[in-house]
C-alpha cells in the first residue's frame with residue numbers, strides 16, 4: 001500500500017501562502033529552515049516549483065522542487081508534512097505531484113538528500129522507488145550526514 005491520498009488537493013503556492021508556509025517550516029524543521037525571503041524567491045522563480053496541500057487555516061504540507069537550465073535532473077529540495085497530518089499519504093501525494101511536475105518540465109530523474117537519521121522520510125522515498133547513491137558527510141547545518149537518493153522518472157508509477 002503506497003498510501004497515496006489522490007483526493008488531496010495540491011496546487012502551486014502563491015505569495016499569499018507565505019505566512020502559512022513559514023508556520024509549517026518552523027513547526028517541521030529545527031535547522032536548515034527556508035526563510036521568508038527564500039520562500040518568496042522560490043515561489044516567484046522560474047527554476048523552482050513550490051507545491052502545497054492547503055487546509056482551512058493552514059498548509060498541511062509543502063514541497064519544493066529545483067530545476068537547472070539545460071539539466072534534466074530535478075532536485076526535491078524540501079518536503080514537509082505537518083505533524084497533525086502525517087501517516088495519511090500526504091507525503092506520498094506531494095512526492096508524486098513533485099515528480100509529475102518534473103516530468104512535465106522534461107526531467108528524466110529526481111534526486112534528493114535526506115538526513116541519515118530520518119527513517120520516516122527514508123522509508124517513504126525507498127518505497128517509492130528511490131535508490132541510495134551516495135553519503136554526503138556533514139551535509140546539514142548541524143553537522144548531520146545526508147543520503148543522496150535518485151529515481152528515474154521515465155514512467156509513471158503512481
Ligand SMILES: CC(C)(COP(=O)(O)OP(=O)(O)OC[C@H]1O[C@@H](n2cnc3c(N)ncnc32)[C@H](O)[C@@H]1OP(=O)(O)O)[C@@H](O)C(=O)NCCC(=O)NCCS
Nearest residue numbers: 002003080081086087088089090091092119120121123124
Ligand atoms: C517524511 C514525511 C514527509 C512523510 O510524510 P507522511 O505524509 O507522513 O508520509 P505518507 O503518509 O505519505 O507515507 C508514509 C510512508 O512513510 C514511511 N514512514 C512514515 N513514518 C515512518 C517511520 N516512523 N519509520 C519508517 N517509515 C515511516 C513509510 O514508508 C510509509 O510508507 P507506507 O505508505 O508504505 O506506509 C513527514 O514525516 C515529514 O514531513 N517529516 C518531517 C520533515 C521531513 O523529514 N521531511 C523530509 C526531509 S528529506
